[in-house]
Amino acid sequence: MKTFTYTRASTVAEAAKRATPAGAMPIAGGTNLLDLAKPELINPDQIIDITRLPDLNTVTRTSDGTVHIGALVPNADLAAHPLIRQHYPVLSRAILSGASPQIRNMATTGGNLLQRTRCIPFYDPAARCNKRTPGAGCDALHGPNRMNAILGGSPSCIAVNPSDMAVALRVLDATIHVTTAAGTTRTIPIADFHLLPGNTPDHETRLERGDIITGLTLPPPPPGRQVYRKVRDRASYAFALVSVAAIIDADPTPDASPHIRSARFALGGIATKPWRIPAAEAALADQPLTRDALNRAADLTLAGASGHGENDFKIPLARRTLTHVIAHTARNPIPMDPSGAT
Structure with a gap:
């Protein structure tokens, strides 16, 4: 070092x-x-x-239902916090799906948002990586890319975003608070925080030099059951092959398909940033749960998906995982455990 x-x-x-x-x-x-x-x-x-730093390690709720989370709140504490477990179980479950207990005890909310990719060439000093060394090339495109992105990539980079927490924050419409070197403050919607690689994969977020994340806010939780489902190679301490954070508000009807009032879902493990397509959600809104409706939502979500050899399997896996999560959650709108997650 x-x-x-x-x-x-x-x-x-x-x-x-x-x-x-x-x-x-x-x-x-x-x-x-x-x-x-x-x-x-x-x-x-x-x-x-x-x-x-003072005042950055608390979780508080305001009178309008908004929840503020300090940037220094450890992941373990955030996942276990009563406000999060009760009102945002998708976030609690996503955090508990990531890393190990020891890492969750140390990792912070702000740091989780900034964690770097786990792409194999990125971690190999002998490999070419535009994210690590701009202009060097990308050995993942035609090399070891089983864990890499099928969406949001470019000829310069197909490194997947590794965060479970960020996928849940994306479906919850979190807002990130930043203090700049000039002493001013600004907010960044989670949808805009992570950048697509384009020709500058070394630029990963909207942060500028000297920016410090001080916390984030969550709006009041939307109606519906919250679920986080993660598909991975082993049961713990493994990064997602595909993950889905979903909030499905459905009205089950006896002897008929449930009626979906609204749907939100974001995917992880498959893209260069947490992946959410509003048009796919709109395709399910105010619709009965049918195979055709699920397929339309999956088609819109995965439009443009492209494998690179070893990660080709992620396309059908993402489709199956997404449609199963939506269908299962719509048919079982009542949480199955105290946290409200599966």
């Missing part, structure tokens, strides 16, 4: 200013940053410890 200097910030404004120079990086849980620094996939000159 390259030698670096270590400082501790006592205020958000101080952290933002110290994080502005090239080579300066803030650290909270460090579960991903240290992964990358040890093999020198990144080489920070300065690490700014933000773990002591």
Whole structure:
């Protein structure tokens, strides 16, 4: 690991200013940053410890039902928080589906949003990777790409976004709060936070140098049952091959197909950012649950999907997972456990 200097910030404004120079990086849980620094996939000159920043480790609810989550809330604490379990079980379940208990105890809300891809060439210093070294090329396109994206990629990059939490936040329409190096604040909708790779896959989010995530807000939960389903190679501590975060508001009718009043769903494990297509959701709104309706929604969600060899299987797997989750949730609108998730 390259030698670096270590400082501790006592205020958000101080952290933002110290994080502005090239080579300066803030650290909270460090579960991903240290992964990358040890093999020198990144080489920070300065690490700014933000773990002591005040007022960033709470979860609060306002009178209008909005919930604010501080950027330093550990993933484990967020998943277990009564407000989240009761009102946003899809988020609780998504977090519990990711990483290991030890990592969830350390990883933070803000850090989870910024975790880097798990693409094999990205982690191999001998491989070509435009995300790691702009202009180098992409060895995943015709190489080891079983875990890579079938949607949202480009000739420069097909690295998949690895976050379970971000998929749930996408279906919940979260808003991210940022403090800049100039001391101003701004908000970024989760839909706009992660960038498609295009020709600049090294630019992964809307954050600018010196920006510090201070927290995020969730609007009041929409009606319907919330579900997070993750398909992976093993039962724990594995990244998603396909995941679905869904909120389905349905009216079951005896001896007939349920009527879907509204549907929200986002997919993970298959795209370069959490994948949500409003037109696919609209195709199910105010419709009976039929095979044709499910197929239309899947067609719209997966329009343009393209495999690259090893990950070709993700296209039919994503279709089956999405349609099963929607159908199962619509037919079983009452939560099956206290958290409201499956």
